[in-house]
Amino acid sequence: DAGVIQSPRHEVTEMGQEVTLRCKPISGHDYLFWYRQTMMRGLELLIYFNNNVPIDDSGMPEDRFSAKMPNASFSTLKIQPSEPRDSAVYFCASARFYGYTFGSGTRLTVV
Amino acid sequence: QKEVEQDPGPLSVPEGAIVSLNCTYSNSAFQYFMWYRQYSRKGPELLMYTYSSGNKEDGRFTAQVDKSSKYISLFIRDSQPSDSATYLCAMRKNNNAGNMLTFGGGTRLMVKP
Numbered sequence: 001d002a003g004v005i006q007s008p009r010h011e012v013t014e015m016g017q018e019v020t021l022r023c024k025p026i027s028g029h030d031y032l033f034w035y036r037q038t039m040m041r042g043l044e045l046l047i048y049f050n051n052n053v054p055i056d057d058s059g060m061p062e063d064r065f066s067a068k069m070p071n072a073s074f075s076t077l078k079i080q081p082s083e084p085r086d087s088a089v090y091f092c093a094s095a096r097f098y099g100y101t102f103g104s105g106t107r108l109t110v111v
Numbered sequence: 112q113k114e115v116e117q118d119p120g121p122l123s124v125p126e127g128a129i130v131s132l133n134c135t136y137s138n139s140a141f142q143y144f145m146w147y148r149q150y151s152r153k154g155p156e157l158l159m160y161t162y163s164s165g166n167k168e169d170g171r172f173t174a175q176v177d178k179s180s181k182y183i184s185l186f187i188r189d190s191q192p193s194d195s196a197t198y199l200c201a202m203r204k205n206n207n208a209g210n211m212l213t214f215g216g217g218t219r220l221m222v223k224p
Binding site: 004031042043045048050055056091093097098099100101102103104105107 | 143145152153154155156157160199206207209211212214215216217
């Protein structure tokens, strides 16, 4: 099993640009989570899906953030327009029962 | 006040030392407790998973939960340089992936050869 796959690993973009982060969960996992990690705030849950349906998006900071899961093997997190304060590491995690498996993250820098 | 508090460190120890990492929490509804290890530029990985109060041992690692004190610990015996990482505690109210994990902020551990 290749684990949770995220792309890109690094993204540097200019303020105002659209950013799309991608995630492929582990096959058979029916939960998918998007987290953001910063030194100041630690790990923050942004949104999670169950069976491709968004269940809780209360952690999404603003309308500039949106997430989709069109099928069981793919999810995207989009930021439009991006701002410097969005700079962070974004993790995707998937789960079937109790334990979460995290991807290696996307390090986003907005300049 | 955060629901889960964890000393950010860094904690620096010599190789072979016994390491104690701790978290305190405020919500008595938490029943399931986890420790994740996160290496630099990697995602967190599940290290230990325990239910309610008591101890659980796995090799050099022991997880301890004291629900009466709302305090959990992770002990690492014979620490190795490869144990250098950030350790995050996490907890939830029931044993269901859809029940959200609440994470501590993480403690950075450095084991020096």
